[in-house]
Amino acid sequence: MNARTNAPDRVEVNEQGEKVTTFSLKRACNGCGQLVGDVDNRDVDERGNLTDVRGECDHCRPLVELEAAGCRTWEVTPRSINRVDDELDRLDVYAKGYWQEVDGKLQVVGLRVGTGETRVVARFGDWLIAHPNGKFTVHKAPEAVR
Incomplete structure (x- = not known):
């Protein structure tokens, strides 16, 4: 190109x-x-x-390469969190909102996926990546987006 x-x-x-x-x-x-x-x-x-x-x-090219390698990716946003959670439920993967205090109030700021030491947290703006081996990782949003 x-x-x-x-x-x-x-x-x-x-x-x-x-x-x-x-x-x-x-x-x-x-x-x-x-x-x-x-x-x-x-x-x-x-x-x-x-x-x-x-x-x-430069920021998103790695996601495109991961998708080409067979990974599933989801951008976690306030608007998409329920859809992503539903899709993870269908994959039998534990996920729930990740809560944090913001401006003195407790609110959801992302999605926690998995349990124990393999748990990852995708904050709003981050991309959640499901690898073919069942592992999940997070591609952080650029600082300008956070």
């Missing part, structure tokens, strides 16, 4: 003496939201849907 350009904004003064800023529309990773570069023809498929650019993102 060709490297994506990342054109900086250009500020010029036009013939009337007005300051004009020219910028390129940027594409964000559909996994973590970090910018990957300028929008181009690769970003929309033949049906007009946005394409998956996680493989172009």
Whole structure:
């Protein structure tokens, strides 16, 4: 895949003496939201849907590689936590909300998966990874997302 350009904004003064800023529309990773570069023809498929650019993102590329190797991945968010928990229940994997005090109040901040020493905690924004051998790991969200 060709490297994506990342054109900086250009500020010029036009013939009337007005300051004009020219910028390129940027594409964000559909996994973590970090910018990957300028929008181009690769970003929309033949049906007009946005394409998956996680493989172009330094943070999300490892997830794409894990999925290609047979792993299941889920992003744990306040909106997805119940669906992820339900899917883990169907896999007969113990999971429950992970609680922590935030601003003086106890609230769910992620998902605890497994028991004992093999237990992992995926906080909101993190990706939970189920490996083919039954092991679970967590791919932490970038600091900008936390």
